[in-house]
Amino acid sequence: MAKRKRYTRTPIVRPKKYCRFKKSGIKYIDYKNPDFLMAFINEQGKLLPRRITGTSLKYQRKVAVAVKRCRHIALLPYVADEMK
Amino acid sequence: MAKTNYESVVILTPVLSERMLQDAASSFEKLITENGGELIHKENWGLTKMAYPIQRKTTGFYQIFEFAADADAEIVDKLELAYRRDEQVLRYLTTKLDKHAVKYNERRRNGEFNKPKQKKEAAPAAQPAAKAAPTVEAKVESTTNEVEES
Numbered sequence: 392m393a394k395r396k397r398y399t400r401t402p403i404v405r406p407k408k409y410c411r412f413k414k415s416g417i418k419y420i421d422y423k424n425p426d427f428l429m430a431f432i433n434e435q436g437k438l439l440p441r442r443i444t445g446t447s448l449k450y451q452r453k454v455a456v457a458v459k460r461c462r463h464i465a466l467l468p469y470v471a472d473e474m475k
Numbered sequence: 476m477a478k479t480n481y482e483s484v485v486i487l488t489p490v491l492s493e494r495m496l497q498d499a500a501s502s503f504e505k506l507i508t509e510n511g512g513e514l515i516h517k518e519n520w521g522l523t524k525m526a527y528p529i530q531r532k533t534t535g536f537y538q539i540f541e542f543a544a545d546a547d548a549e550i551v552d553k554l555e556l557a558y559r560r561d562e563q564v565l566r567y568l569t570t571k572l573d574k575h576a577v578k579y580n581e582r583r584r585n586g587e588f589n590k591p592k593q594k595k596e597a598a599p600a601a602q603p604a605a606k607a608a609p610t611v612e613a614k615v616e617s618t619t620n621e622v623e624e625s
Contacts (some may be wrong), residue, residue: 416576416580418578419573419575419576419578419579421579421583423484423539423569425526460568460570461566462526463566464486464537464566464568465486465525465526465527465529465535465566466482466525466526467526468525468526468527470527471526
């Protein structure tokens with residue numbers, strides 16, 4: 392019987408995620424700017440989780456409110472198939 | 476008493492004429508100032524494409540008011556009551572602004588940001604009617620781009 396070859400997994404090195412609001416000192420998220428909020432939603436128009444965008448909890452809450460307000464004033468869709 | 480800053484976004488029906496739009500905007504303005512509010516800024520985005528239809532309309536006139544008022548003056552209640560009674564209003568949103576938002580809006584008005592600068596240009600164009608036309612065209616162009624993307 393042949394000896395099974397052992398694989399050593401090389402660790403995947405990714406750049407560390409950071410909160411863009413903390414880094415660039417943004418204190419207020421404008422709900423009237425859908426282009427900016429596009430970075431925090433997927434192509435269906437759903438909010439992206441923090442583990443993907445790297446946003447801190449404090450600002451994720453604000454992002455969520457801003458996206459919801461933006462949807463209300465019809466600048467972002469509530470439901471979409473392909474947005475981007 | 477310390478005043479609170481508010482921001483109110485109103486979407487008006489696209490069937491309005493230029494005059495009717497001005498009338499509606501000025502009537503809301505009057506309501507704000509008459510109830511002890513202080514109008515800080517008003518903005519007119521012109522005819523803007525909406526992300527989804529409201530009352531079977533795909534476009535709307537966006538009008539934004541920023542004002543300061545006493546928190547116990549019930550000015551927001553009165554304003555929203557007027558919005559609800561007005562059939563020209565498709566949608567409205569009034570938000571309280573925190574200190575960061577007030578600062579942000581000031582900077583935005585002064586054109587310190589790149590993106591909102593286009594919107595900023597649309598704001599002073601609200602007063603002279605001649606200037607309003609090109610901004611509307613610009614808006615239409617940007618919306619067609621979005622359509623192509625989607």
